[in-house]
Amino acid sequence: MNTAFGASPVAEIVAATLLEPAMQELAAARLGLADISLAARSGCKGPGTTLWLERLGLPIPSQPNCWLPLEGGGLVARLGYTEFLVEGSTEFVSRLASSPRAAGVYPIQRQDAAFLLGGSALDALLRQICSINFRLLWAAAEAEAGSTQGPQMASHCTTPTSRPVVLTSMAGVSVTVVPELQAGQPRCRIWCDGSYGHYLWETLVGIAGELGGGAVAPHCLG
Template sequence: MSQALASSPVAEIVAELLTDVARQAEAAAVLGIADVSLDVRCGCKGPGTIAWLDSLAVPVPEKPNTWLPLGEGGRIARLGMTEFLVEDDAAVVERLTTTPRATGVYPVQHEDAALVLGGERVSELLRQTCNVNFAALKPADRPVVLTSLVGVGVTVLPEQSAKGLIYRIWCDGSYGRYLLETLHDIAHELGGGTVLPQHLYA
């Protein structure tokens, strides 16, 4: 299982594209992209996984392709029937990565590039880059969507934050630079840009 990465797969391109500090709040309000690849995360799957998570007092989403919030602001996403991604709750990730796995539970490595999109024009970017109609989804249902953006396979999780609706996106780290650079170019055309995460959610 993965924990925190030593370095973000997109650190170099973020450094090149990051909006000037004085303009980041303004850009984020329109259409911001942030790198959150260093958030701690881990994954597990297999026929014994649900019972194992239950035994560790980890909430399990009832339906496939949905997610639940965790206590420290993190989340657990159910990817299909018996695969799970846990992110940004250090206590839960620590529990899962240090507890011996039960029979039928297998680790899933997550060396992902992880991005957050948000802002007034985020729906326009998604319409240009993906064939899923995200506007038709209800964030209250906590959906998780496996799809592609600009030809890159991604997992997308819409989430209502204190600053508005955001979209968490994960992809294989080797495609992270291309994905971020392409999304940044579109965001820039729409009046936004690459920003620090705190400008998109509290």
């Protein structure tokens, strides 16, 4: 179980493509791409993992390929029946990673490049690089949330269909994607193997630029 990289696996290309600060808010509204590889995360799997996480007080998604939010920010994603990804504050994830493991719990080294995508042209980008219809997933989340807006939306959802974890490929790269709503607006969290991060970032930022967006700081996407 690891917490975070000392440096982002895409640090160099992010620095080379990041828009000027004065341009970032406008670009993010259209289509922003942010590097969140340094977010603390931990992975684990095994037959004892579900019970172990429950005993540590984490919310457990009821089915594979869905996620639940953590209080204070972050998420628990269930990638299989006994495999989990936890992302949250450095303090929280460090405490989780240092907790004595129960029998049947095995750590997974998370060497991810992780990105955040959002903006009004997000669907246009995704349709170019992925076969999944994310519009249907956002529509399901919005319908189930009702009038609830913002980051609290996910905690009010009652079925996994509104909190899917999508295992797919983008531009030929295997990715894990969490589509979500932020203040009622769609966005995606994307994880991929760090060794493919440079290529995927280059692909995404190129399309984002064509659609009127670009590389921004994470805070620009909420």
